[in-house]
Amino acid sequence: MRIRVDWRSSCSLTGTMLRWLAVPLAAPLGLALLDGDDPRPFLVAIAITVVVGAALEQLKADRDLGQRESFLMVALTWLGVAVVGAVPFFVAGTGTIAHPVDALFESMSGLTTTGATVLEDFTIHDRSILLWRQLLQWLGGLGILIVAIGLLSHLMVGGAQLMETETQTQNVRKLRPQISETARLIWGLYVGLTLLAIAVLYGLHLLGLAPQMDLFNAVSHALTSVATAGFSPQGESVGAFTPIVQWAIIPFMVVGSTNFVLLYYLTQGEFKRPLESEELRFYLGTIAFFGAVVVGILWFDPDVARGLEETVRHGLFNVVSMITTTGYASTDFNVWTPGAKHALFLCMFLGGMAGSTTCSIKSLRWLVVLKTFRRNLFTSVHPDAVRPLRLGGEVVDEETVNDIFNYVLLAIVIFFLLTVVIVVDAARAGTAVTEFEALSAAASIFLNIGPAFGMAGPMDNYHGFPATTRSIMIVMMWIGRIEIIPVLVLLTPAFWRS
Amino acid sequence: MRIRVDWRSSCSLTGTMLRWLAVPLAAPLGLALLDGDDPRPFLVAIAITVVVGAALEQLKADRDLGQRESFLMVALTWLGVAVVGAVPFFVAGTGTIAHPVDALFESMSGLTTTGATVLEDFTIHDRSILLWRQLLQWLGGLGILIVAIGLLSHLMVGGAQLMETETQTQNVRKLRPQISETARLIWGLYVGLTLLAIAVLYGLHLLGLAPQMDLFNAVSHALTSVATAGFSPQGESVGAFTPIVQWAIIPFMVVGSTNFVLLYYLTQGEFKRPLESEELRFYLGTIAFFGAVVVGILWFDPDVARGLEETVRHGLFNVVSMITTTGYASTDFNVWTPGAKHALFLCMFLGGMAGSTTCSIKSLRWLVVLKTFRRNLFTSVHPDAVRPLRLGGEVVDEETVNDIFNYVLLAIVIFFLLTVVIVVDAARAGTAVTEFEALSAAASIFLNIGPAFGMAGPMDNYHGFPATTRSIMIVMMWIGRIEIIPVLVLLTPAFWRS
Ligand SMILES: [K+]
Ligand SMILES: [K+]
Numbered sequence: 001m002r003i004r005v006d007w008r009s010s011c012s013l014t015g016t017m018l019r020w021l022a023v024p025l026a027a028p029l030g031l032a033l034l035d036g037d038d039p040r041p042f043l044v045a046i047a048i049t050v051v052v053g054a055a056l057e058q059l060k061a062d063r064d065l066g067q068r069e070s071f072l073m074v075a076l077t078w079l080g081v082a083v084v085g086a087v088p089f090f091v092a093g094t095g096t097i098a099h100p101v102d103a104l105f106e107s108m109s110g111l112t113t114t115g116a117t118v119l120e121d122f123t124i125h126d127r128s129i130l131l132w133r134q135l136l137q138w139l140g141g142l143g144i145l146i147v148a149i150g151l152l153s154h155l156m157v158g159g160a161q162l163m164e165t166e167t168q169t170q171n172v173r174k175l176r177p178q179i180s181e182t183a184r185l186i187w188g189l190y191v192g193l194t195l196l197a198i199a200v201l202y203g204l205h206l207l208g209l210a211p212q213m214d215l216f217n218a219v220s221h222a223l224t225s226v227a228t229a230g231f232s233p234q235g236e237s238v239g240a241f242t243p244i245v246q247w248a249i250i251p252f253m254v255v256g257s258t259n260f261v262l263l264y265y266l267t268q269g270e271f272k273r274p275l276e277s278e279e280l281r282f283y284l285g286t287i288a289f290f291g292a293v294v295v296g297i298l299w300f301d302p303d304v305a306r307g308l309e310e311t312v313r314h315g316l317f318n319v320v321s322m323i324t325t326t327g328y329a330s331t332d333f334n335v336w337t338p339g340a341k342h343a344l345f346l347c348m349f350l351g352g353m354a355g356s357t358t359c360s361i362k363s364l365r366w367l368v369v370l371k372t373f374r375r376n377l378f379t380s381v382h383p384d385a386v387r388p389l390r391l392g393g394e395v396v397d398e399e400t401v402n403d404i405f406n407y408v409l410l411a412i413v414i415f416f417l418l419t420v421v422i423v424v425d426a427a428r429a430g431t432a433v434t435e436f437e438a439l440s441a442a443a444s445i446f447l448n449i450g451p452a453f454g455m456a457g458p459m460d461n462y463h464g465f466p467a468t469t470r471s472i473m474i475v476m477m478w479i480g481r482i483e484i485i486p487v488l489v490l491l492t493p494a495f496w497r498s
Numbered sequence: 499m500r501i502r503v504d505w506r507s508s509c510s511l512t513g514t515m516l517r518w519l520a521v522p523l524a525a526p527l528g529l530a531l532l533d534g535d536d537p538r539p540f541l542v543a544i545a546i547t548v549v550v551g552a553a554l555e556q557l558k559a560d561r562d563l564g565q566r567e568s569f570l571m572v573a574l575t576w577l578g579v580a581v582v583g584a585v586p587f588f589v590a591g592t593g594t595i596a597h598p599v600d601a602l603f604e605s606m607s608g609l610t611t612t613g614a615t616v617l618e619d620f621t622i623h624d625r626s627i628l629l630w631r632q633l634l635q636w637l638g639g640l641g642i643l644i645v646a647i648g649l650l651s652h653l654m655v656g657g658a659q660l661m662e663t664e665t666q667t668q669n670v671r672k673l674r675p676q677i678s679e680t681a682r683l684i685w686g687l688y689v690g691l692t693l694l695a696i697a698v699l700y701g702l703h704l705l706g707l708a709p710q711m712d713l714f715n716a717v718s719h720a721l722t723s724v725a726t727a728g729f730s731p732q733g734e735s736v737g738a739f740t741p742i743v744q745w746a747i748i749p750f751m752v753v754g755s756t757n758f759v760l761l762y763y764l765t766q767g768e769f770k771r772p773l774e775s776e777e778l779r780f781y782l783g784t785i786a787f788f789g790a791v792v793v794g795i796l797w798f799d800p801d802v803a804r805g806l807e808e809t810v811r812h813g814l815f816n817v818v819s820m821i822t823t824t825g826y827a828s829t830d831f832n833v834w835t836p837g838a839k840h841a842l843f844l845c846m847f848l849g850g851m852a853g854s855t856t857c858s859i860k861s862l863r864w865l866v867v868l869k870t871f872r873r874n875l876f877t878s879v880h881p882d883a884v885r886p887l888r889l890g891g892e893v894v895d896e897e898t899v900n901d902i903f904n905y906v907l908l909a910i911v912i913f914f915l916l917t918v919v920i921v922v923d924a925a926r927a928g929t930a931v932t933e934f935e936a937l938s939a940a941a942s943i944f945l946n947i948g949p950a951f952g953m954a955g956p957m958d959n960y961h962g963f964p965a966t967t968r969s970i971m972i973v974m975m976w977i978g979r980i981e982i983i984p985v986l987v988l989l990t991p992a993f994w995r996s
Contacts, residue, residue: 068879157878293918297925339921342933346914369907376904378992380655380983381566398900405903406874409867412910416844420791423837427795435840435934435951453933485878494876 005496008060010072015056017077021049021084024135028088032128041088041129049084068495071486074147078482082108085136092129096120096463101471105462108474110136112481113144113359115230115327115450118463118470122235127216130233134223138194141227141357144481145186145260149355157485158407159365160354162391162400186260189267190226197222197252201245210245225252228357230327230450237329237458243309246317246330257283257324257352278392283353283363290347291319297340304336322347325359327450334457341453348443359448359481361411365404367391372401410484418442418476422469429466445473446480503994506558508570513554515575519547519582522633526586530626539586539627547582566993569984572645576980580606583634590627594618594961599969603960606972608634610979611642611857613728613825613948616961616968620733625714628731632721636692639725639855642979643684643758647853655983656905657863658852660889660898684758687765688724695720695750699743708743723750726855728825728948735827735956741807744815744828755781755822755850776890781851781861788845789817795838802834820845823857825948832955839951846941857946857979859909863902865889870899908982916940916974920967927964943971944978
């Protein structure tokens with residue numbers, strides 16, 4: 001075993017990632033030139049990515065990543081890309097995000113596919129700046145897919161090793177032995193889905209069914225829906241578009257939160273495997289259950305219900321948006337009745353399937369938790385019985401179950417602690433923050449949803465929180481997105497010692 | 499192994515418990531006669547306890563309790579005593595609790611030491627009826643002590659077996675080999691503490707320092723403070739008394755939530771053992787931490803702070819009341835600033851020490867959870883390292899750790915589900931219930947605290963919730979108090995089959 005963590009390898013690989021960031025930065029640069037807007041924000045950012053990336057790469061030529069180096073690399077890459085991603089907002093110098101803290105907030109919120117915004121006025125920004133927000137989310141979704149399918153399950157964080165059992169990633173790997181090959185499959189699916197979303201959304205526009213959905217909006221919403229990320233160039237989010245657009249976006253959020261290995265099987269014509277997935281049934285079941293609860297509550301609320309279609313659409317859209325952790329809004333759900341808002345709040349804790357772009361705790365972990373509850377009730381009556389936990393017919397080893405319980409409880413404890421930080425900082429700063437505002441904002445930030453309730457509502461933004469709170473939120477989005485443990489281990493002395 | 503659960507044994511023992519209930523019922527009967535009030539509520543209840551108790555006892559003479567029979571007996575006893583305990587309220591026919599649902603609510607809230615009330619007007623009831631409320635709580639506190647130290651740890655529910663490691667109950671048992679002997683020790687301590695509380699409170703009255711604290715109030719508050727239960731014959735709770743009374747009640751809540759085995763050692767002059775208890779330090783640490791947070795928030799709130807003593811007193815009293823799960827209020831904390839209320843809300847999830855009258859999750863479980871988080875961060879960096887969890891120098895076996903994670907997460911999941919039930923039922927009934935009202939009421943009911951916020955605030959009552967919600971709350975107080983699992987197993991087919 002190595003004596004110390006080889007941080008040079010981690011930094012060097014992070015440097016490579018940063019250098020590659022110059023490629024997507026070319027897109028908003030091109031749009032700025034096309035629109036006749038200021039290209040400097042992107043030129044400066046590209047210069048920084050290339051110089052800093054190349055400098056970091058020099059730290060070590062022969063890179064060898066063990067467990068600890070992988071954790072450090074993941075943590076550093078998300079942090080580094082968020083910092084560089086903030087440069088265009090800062091250099092552009094327009095609106096709230098001209099301030100370094102808010103530029104970093106917006107960038108981290110983008111990269112982590114959170115979708116919480118500090119933009120106050122959407123109309124004053126160049127389209128290139130808005131595109132960069134959306135593109136950051138798309139990159140963050142792709143990045144997490146690679147980590148989730150290629151790396152986290154290998155590192156066995158929070159029970160992620162289970163994904164291999166449930167979805168037989170190893171079969172895919174057997175077919176295509178290289179990890180880079182898996183990455184290429186995912187990349188292909190992800191790009192394909194995005195192009196399909198653009199085609200559908202812009203197609204609706206061309207058919208005259210979505211007057212506002214021009215090409216820019218179609219691309220923007222395609223990028224942030226398959227990434228289950230939620231930024232929109234519209235202040236009113238998806239509420240700015242016609243009902244048919246809202247219906248059309250629902251399946252893309254659902255698919256973006258579906259395990260990409262299952263999607264791969266679908267493209268191979270293997271329709272049986274997805275049907276066999278217990279997790280997929282559970283995930284769709286949570287959508288059906290909470291969808292019914294919210295639609296039911298809205299239906300009985302005379303202030304909201306305006307016909308069956310509208311009630312079902314708003315209920316289902318926003319439940320799907322919360323469970324898939326996208327964070328779009330089809331209407332200002334902040335003015336809904338408390339029961340409906342509370343149901344949306346709880347949806348934040350669910351998340352979609354493992355191995356997708358989704359955030360939060362994820363249906364795989366909840367499924368294992370619920371199955372373990374049932375199993376343990378049995379063994380508390382029959383203490384001598386041995387009853388292994390099964391998922392999709394295969395036995396889940398107990399260490400994985402323990403990892404999952406550890407992860408879920410850790411996430412809940414950190415969430416509760418974050419609510420304390422938010423209310424204490426609000427009391428200190430003299431900002432009026434209610435208990436539910438604090439609870440929902442903490443969940444939304446840490447579980448990477450995006451909007452919350454009250455002053456963090458879907459038609460509002462996070463600029464109302466004190467700057468200290470916003471700074472802490474930046475860190476919490478980062479920790480939450482890469483599944484907590486890769487950051488927390490950095491704080492332990494054992495990580496840095498032998 | 500027996501083919502079926504021997505439910506006759508369980509019912510028979512429950513019958514014995516019910517028959518014994520006639521003894522404490524004599525106390526309010528005596529007070530009714532003394533006050534010249536109607537004695538019939540208690541005569542009817544005594545008749546029922548004796549007849550039903552004796553009838554149940556006939557089911558089986560030779561009683562043999564295994565694991566399952568113990569679960570069933572505990573669940574049935576708490577349910578049966580609550581039902582019979584409701585009879586006096588129903589027969590008296592005064593106020594809200596004349597209605598069967600509310601009579602059972604008040605009785606179950608008493609027996610489970612929850613302290614949530616549906617009384618709207620405290621002044622219209624006979625003193626005997628009020629005494630019965632308080633006495634039910636004292637009995638519930640004693641009952642849970644017997645179960646927690648004698649039975650639950652034996653049944654190994656939710657990691658309760660750990661109590662033996664941490665506090666060396668087995669040493670006490672070695673000294674005094676009979677279980678009934680342990681019960682007698684606990685009973686002695688409990689009665690002694692109660693008498694001390696009466697002496698202190700009534701002493702303050704005799705010294706002229708607490709004009710309102712007459713003998714009836716002194717007895718009432720002694721009964722419900724050492725039981726960490728929280729019913730008060732005063733509508734304003736402990737806020738009805740002078741500051742010195744509030745200060746005097748704090749230590750009794752703290753001691754009532756301290757492991758009684760540790761208290762036993764103290765009475766034996768062994769002061770070192772309590773000092774060695776990691777759990778005790780952690781429990782007092784949570785009080786210090788949240789006390790500081792709430793006092794700090796109140797201090798910065800110009801609407802609340804009125805001098806150092808008052809700020810510290812109200813901050814500390816109500817934090818202690820929440821963490822020990824007593825549920826007294828020294829002031830209407832419902833009008834506090836959101837930050838302070840939110841901190842009190844989180845305190846509800848903590849609880850005092852295992853092996854005490856406290857409710858909620860308890861500091862022992864949280865301590866193990868936090869230590870496991872730290873341990874697992876280490877092993878996620880060094881996967882091959884074996885690092886057993888230690889508590890008070892002794893190794894905690896992994897099965898116990900798993901039981902604790904299972905219990906804590908199960909409690910949190912049920913809590914969240916209960917919030918959904920509350921908001922959905924409120925939406926159905928057209929009752930205005932905010933998200934935070936639902937969250938805090940669910941926590942307060944299921945974790946057996948008592949008051950919550952909004953319409954369940956400390957100066958208000960639970961009568962504002964729809965009758966269906968109140969009925970569900972009755973069940974949830976029952977499930978929460980006996981640590982969930984003894985009730986949930988009854989719902990599994992495996993419990994009733996071989
Ligand atoms: K999101
Ligand atoms: K209580």
